[in-house]
Amino acid sequence: MSRLLIRNIGLLLSGDLGNPILDADTVLAVDGKITAVGKQKDIDAAGATLVIDAKGTTLAPGLIDSHVHPVAGDWTPRQNQIGWIDSYLHGGVTTMISAGEVHTPGRPKDVVGLKAMAVFAQRAFAAFRPGGVKIHAGAPVIEHGMVEEDFKDLAAAGVTMLGEVGLGSVKDGATAKQMVGWARKYGIQSTIHTGGPSIPGSSLIDKDIVLAADADVIGHINGGHTALPDEQIVALCEQSPRALEIVHNGNEKAALLTLRTARELKKLDRVILGTDSPAGSGVQPLGILRMISMLSSLAEVPAEVAVCFATGNTARVRSLDCGVIEAGRAATFVMIDRAQHSPGRTVLESIQRGDLPGIGMVIIDGVVSAQRSRNTPPATAVPEVTA
Numbered sequence: 001m002s003r004l005l006i007r008n009i010g011l012l013l014s015g016d017l018g019n020p021i022l023d024a025d026t027v028l029a030v031d032g033k034i035t036a037v038g039k040q041k042d043i044d045a046a047g048a049t050l051v052i053d054a055k056g057t058t059l060a061p062g063l064i065d066s067h068v069h070p071v072a073g074d075w076t077p078r079q080n081q082i083g084w085i086d087s088y089l090h091g092g093v094t095t096m097i098s099a100g101e102v103h104t105p106g107r108p109k110d111v112v113g114l115k116a117m118a119v120f121a122q123r124a125f126a127a128f129r130p131g132g133v134k135i136h137a138g139a140p141v142i143e144h145g146m147v148e149e150d151f152k153d154l155a156a157a158g159v160t161m162l163g164e165v166g167l168g169s170v171k172d173g174a175t176a177k178q179m180v181g182w183a184r185k186y187g188i189q190s191t192i193h194t195g196g197p198s199i200p201g202s203s204l205i206d207k208d209i210v211l212a213a214d215a216d217v218i219g220h221i222n223g224g225h226t227a228l229p230d231e232q233i234v235a236l237c238e239q240s241p242r243a244l245e246i247v248h249n250g251n252e253k254a255a256l257l258t259l260r261t262a263r264e265l266k267k268l269d270r271v272i273l274g275t276d277s278p279a280g281s282g283v284q285p286l287g288i289l290r291m292i293s294m295l296s297s298l299a300e301v302p303a304e305v306a307v308c309f310a311t312g313n314t315a316r317v318r319s320l321d322c323g324v325i326e327a328g329r330a331a332t333f334v335m336i337d338r339a340q341h342s343p344g345r346t347v348l349e350s351i352q353r354g355d356l357p358g359i360g361m362v363i364i365d366g367v368v369s370a371q372r373s374r375n376t377p378p379a380t381a382v383p384e385v386t387a
Contacts, residue, residue: 001030001031001049002030002031002032002049002050002366003028003029003030003047003048003049003050004027004028004029004030004048004049004050004052004331004363004366005026005027005028005043005045005048005050005051005052006026006027006028006052006054006059006333006383007025007026007040007045007051007052007053007054008025008026008040008053008054008055008056009024009025009026009027009054009056009057009058009059010025010054010055010056010057010058011057011058011059011346011347011348012024012025012027012037012058012059012060012325013058013059013060013061013304013307013311013325014061014312014324014325014326015060015061015307015308015311015312015315015323015324015325016308016312016324016326017268017269017305017308017312017313020302020304020305020307020308021304022037022325023039024037024038024039025039025040026038026039026040026043026045027059027325027331027333028043028044028045028048029331029366030366031366032330032331032365032366032367033328033329033330033331033366034325034326034327034328034329034330034331035327036327037325037326037327048387050366050368050385050387051385051386051387052361052363052368052383052384052385052386053383053384053385053386054335054383055360055381055382055383055384056381057335057336057337057347057360057379057381057382057383058335058336058337058347058357059325059333059334059335060307060311060325060333060334060335060336061307061311061312061315061322061323061324061325061332061333061334062092062093062094062095062311062322062323062332062333062334062362062363062364063091063092063093063094063095063288063289063310063311063334064093064094064095064096064097064272064273064288064310064311064314064315064318064320064322064323065088065093065095065096065097065273065274065275065287065288065310066097066217066245066272066273066274066314066317066318067097067099067191067219067220067245067247067274067275067276067277068096068097068098068099068135068274068275068276068277068278069098069099069100069101069102069103069276069277069278069279070085070096070098070101070121070125070135070137071101071103071104072104072124073124073128073130074086074130076103076278076283077103077104077105078103078278078279078280078282078283079278079282079283081278081282081283083130084278084283084285085130085131085133085135086130086131086133087283087285087375088133088283088285088287089130089131089132089133089362089369089370090285090359090362090370090373090374090375090376091284091285091286091287091288091289091359091373091375091376092288092289092334092336092359092362092373092376093133093285093288094132094133094134094322094332094334094362094364094369095133095134095135095136095320095322095323095332096133096134096135096136096137097136097161097274097314097318098121098125098135098136098137098138098139098161098163099139099163099164099191099219099274099276100139100140100141100162100163100164100167101117101118101121101137101138101139101163102141102163102164102167103278104117107141109141109143109168109169110143110145111143111145111146111150114140114141114143114168115140115150115153115154115157117140118138118139118140118154118157118159119138119154119157119158119159120138121137121138121139122137122138122157122158122159122160123138123158124137125137125138126158131364131369131370132364132365132367132369133364133369134322134364136160136161136318136320138158138159138160138161139159139161139162139163139191140154140159140162140163141162141163141164141165141167141168142162142163142165142168142170142176142179143168143169143170144169144170144175146179148182148185151179151182151183151185151186151188152186154186154188155186155187155188159188160187160188160189161188161189161190161191162180162183162188162189162190162191162215163191164191164192164193164219165179165180165190165191165192165193165205165213165215166192166193166202166203166205166209167193167198167202171203171205171209172209173208173209173211173212173213174212176192176209176212176213176215177212177213177214180192180213180214180215180216184216189216189217189318189319190213190215190216190217191215191216191217191218191219191245192205192209192210192213192215192217192218192219193205193219193220193224194210194218194219194220194221194223194224194228194236195220195221195222195223195224195225195226195227195228195250196223196225196226196227196228197226198224198225198226198279198280199280206228206232207228207232207233207235207236210236210240211235211236211239211240214240214242215242216242216243216317217242217243217245217272217317218236218240218242218243218244218245219245219247219274219276220245220246220247220249220250220274220276221233221236221237221244221245221246221254221258222246222247222250222251222252222254222255222257222258223250223251223254224247224249224250224276224279225249225250225251225279225280225281226251227250227251227253227254228254230254230257233254233257233258233261234257234261237258237261237262237265237267238261238265241270242270243270243271243272243317244258244262244267244270244271244272245272245273245274246258246259246271246272246273246274246291246295246309247273247274247275247276247291248273248274248275248276248277248284248287248288248290248291249275249276249277249279249281249284249287250276252294255291255294255295256295256298256299258271259271259295259299259301260299263299263301268305268309268313269313269316270313271309271313272309272310272313272314272317272318273288273291273292273309273310273314274288275287275288275291285375286356286375286376288310289356289357289376290356291309291310292306292307292309292310292351293306293351293354293355293356294354295309296351296352296354297351297352297353297354298354302348302352303347303348303349303351303352304348306351311323311324312324330364330365331363331365331366332363332364332365333361333362333363334359334361334362334363335359335360335361335362335363335382335383336357336358336359336360336379337357337358337360337379337380337381337382338350338355338357338358338379338380339355339356339357339358339376339377339378339379339380340358340377340378340379340380342355342377342380343355355377356376356377357376357377357379358372358373358376358377358378358379358380358382359372359373359375359376359379360372360373360379360381360382360383361382361383368385
């Protein structure tokens with residue numbers, strides 16, 4: 001039995017929008033699951049097999065990237081790059097959600113082929129975790145010719161999500177709604193492409209199609225890369241109850257409009273974050289951190305709330321066991337501090353000023369996956385393994 005003790009935590013960010021900062025300095029985890037969160041004097045630390053002195057740094061849930069496009073292992077053909085997932089680990093990302101393996105060379109578009117590819121991707125990424133990062137993949141892009149039985153088959157094979165609706169031949173609201181309904185019936189979550197074409201061959205998906213399809217997640221509502229007109233974005237926020245996914249590889253002005261509209265509607269719980277990468281603009285190992293910093297600084301959202309967009313909010317929408325620091329959840333964390341020489345006096349103040357924090361350690365399922373990040377600015381203080 002492994003027992004992880006993290007003590008001397010300076011600030012604990014819960015990932016829970018309702019209570020984003022916890023009055024705690026110690027976390028205990030057993031066999032990769034959190035068992036206690038509180039003050040060190042109140043926690044039985046006997047028998048700890050791994051002890052980490054946080055050195056007064058900040059403990060937060062591991063970050064979740066709600067929108068990636070993996071292909072094969074830790075390689076992407078978009079920029080012919082190897083090691084991109086491991087690099088995201090050094091940006092604090094511990095969990096990734098596939099929005100479709102659409103960049104696979106020769107991607108099959110017939111029903112038999114797309115189902116086979118989805119099952120293969122689900123199995124492959126369930127067994128392959130670069131640096132420990134969990135990749136939830138196997139997200140088929142729906143095509144004309146699919147029937148209800150196909151979704152039943154996919155679910156029985158372990159597929160739990162669809163790729164972006166609109167990236168295949170199904171681009172009209174009525175057909176998309178029918179297939180999204182079949183998917184939902186069998187426990188498969190859906191995400192819809194939103195905005196202008198992302199690559200040659202894709203199409204515009206406007207607010208009428210998005211509303212008609214009623215997918216579970218309004219994918220890259222700020223465009224990927226081209227956003228819808230402002231009035232359509234506001235209409236989606238107002239008229240749909242679904243998750244509002246803001247991405248790094250989108251329109252920054254549209255991202256701020258989405259967030260401000262959600263705040264006015266008192267619906268910040270619907271906001272989740274992704275990178276929409278790898279893409280034509282490359283890969284972004286610090287993309288989620290950059291989104292947290294941008295939204296906090298430019299939309300004037302408290303940093304601890306912005307962190308929830310990339311942790312607890314996404315975990316709830318995506319039905320994950322991570323993303324919130326509480327007993328029973330996965331012991332998956334990122335430990336951060338203000339970057340060296342940031343004008344911000346604390347890590348939260350530095351984020352709200354627009355700076356990126358420095359990462360000192362990443363832990364996945366109770367196991368140290370990375371120590372000082374090779375990608376972030378150097379943290380002022382870093383945690384230390386003491387026993």
